[in-house]
Amino acid sequence: MxxxxxxxxxxxxxxxxxxxxxxxLLYDDSRFPWLVLVPQKAGLVEIIDLSDQERTALMDDITDASRALKEVTNCHKLNVAALGNQVRQLHIHVIARFENDPAWAGPVWGKGTRVPYEEKAHDKLMKKLKAALNLG
Amino acid sequence: MxxxxxxxxxxxxxxxxxxxxxxxLLYDDSRFPWLVLVPQKAGLVEIIDLSDQERTALMDDITDASRALKEVTNCHKLNVAALGNQVRQLHIHVIARFENDPAWAGPVWGKGTRVPYEEKAHDKLMKKLKAALNLG
Structure with a gap:
């Protein structure tokens, strides 16, 4: 597989x-600056499906994604979560939260309807995130 | 501090x-078997406030808590999350989810009202969890 x-x-x-x-990945919801980390190995569902070494690498990636998102957005709080109730493939959400965002102080999942980025805002954010993540 | x-x-x-x-900690909500991990260091808010070494220890604790909860509950899915929108002190939720639980397939936070355990059920679950976590 x-x-x-x-x-x-x-x-x-x-x-x-x-x-x-x-x-x-940058999740396409302009209401919340939102990264999604997907470990690149087939068949994963839970964090405990990873090896010790892979879990260390996952924590490094969570750290890098969190720092980059905080640097780019200047958010008030980070939300980090592996849920997978709807999409089973293991993926970790790293979300920048603001005290005036449309879901505060609740969780973002299932809150209202996703609002895709407009092209200009999207291009600008992608560029900033790539720079902060040291990605070409 | x-x-x-x-x-x-x-x-x-x-x-x-x-x-x-x-x-x-065992969170006192009988609707969802739910552990909360609190790193024992004052002043923490985000995972990125921890040192590299502490983050490795945190991942070990998440792994141990996840395995124990899965073993004890035989749950369908684990939800692991550091949110902190309401309680700022860094804490990580490790929650056993079932496809017929009252919040499925949404997140548990902010869903309905907490239902404290009855004493017998609570004692039994605490005992099983302590054994699975190798705690006294």
């Missing part, structure tokens, strides 16, 4: 590049 | 013991 990104995740996001273990 | 568990977290949970970095 070869690795590929779940179709629903792929359809609702833009690829930013590869970190040490994960492919990193 | 000395470490102590946030008052709201402490009021809504039962202490299970100490893992490598974290104090582990």
């Amino acid at each position: 070869n690795f590929s990104i779940d179709q629903r995740l792929a359809a609702e996001s833009f690829p930013l590049g590869e970190l040490s273990l994960c492919e990193v | 000395n470490f102590s568990i946030d008052q709201r977290l402490a009021a809504e949970s039962f202490p299970l013991g100490e893992l490598s970095l974290c104090e582990v």
Whole structure:
């Protein structure tokens, strides 16, 4: 079984590049600056499906994604989560939260309707995130 | 500043013991078997506030808590999350989810009202969790 990104995740996001273990995506919801990390190995569902070494790499990727997102957005809080109730493929959300965002102080999942980025805002954010993540 | 568990977290949970970095609590909501990990260091808000070594220990604790919870509950899915939008002290939720639980397939936070355990069920679960976590 070869690795590929779940179709629903792929359809609702833009690829930013590869970190040490994960492919990193920008989730296409302009209401919340939101990265998704997907470990590049087929058949994963839970964090405990990873080896010790892979879990260390995952934590490194979470750290890099969190720092980059905080640097770019100047957010008030980070939300980091592996849920997978809807999309089973293991993926980790790293979300920049603001005290005036439309879901504060609740979680973002299932809150209202996704608002895709407009092209200009999207291009600008992708560029800033790639620079902060040291991705070409 | 000395470490102590946030008052709201402490009021809504039962202490299970100490893992490598974290104090582990059973959250007092019988609708969802739910552990909370609290790194035992004052002033933490984000995962990126930890040192590299502490982050490795945190991942070890998440792994141990996840395995124990899965073993004890035989759950369909694990949800692992550091949110902190309401309680700022860094804490990580490790939650056993079932496809017929009252919040499925949404997140548990902010869903309905907490239902405290009855004493017998609570004692039994605490015992099983302590055994699975190798805690006294």
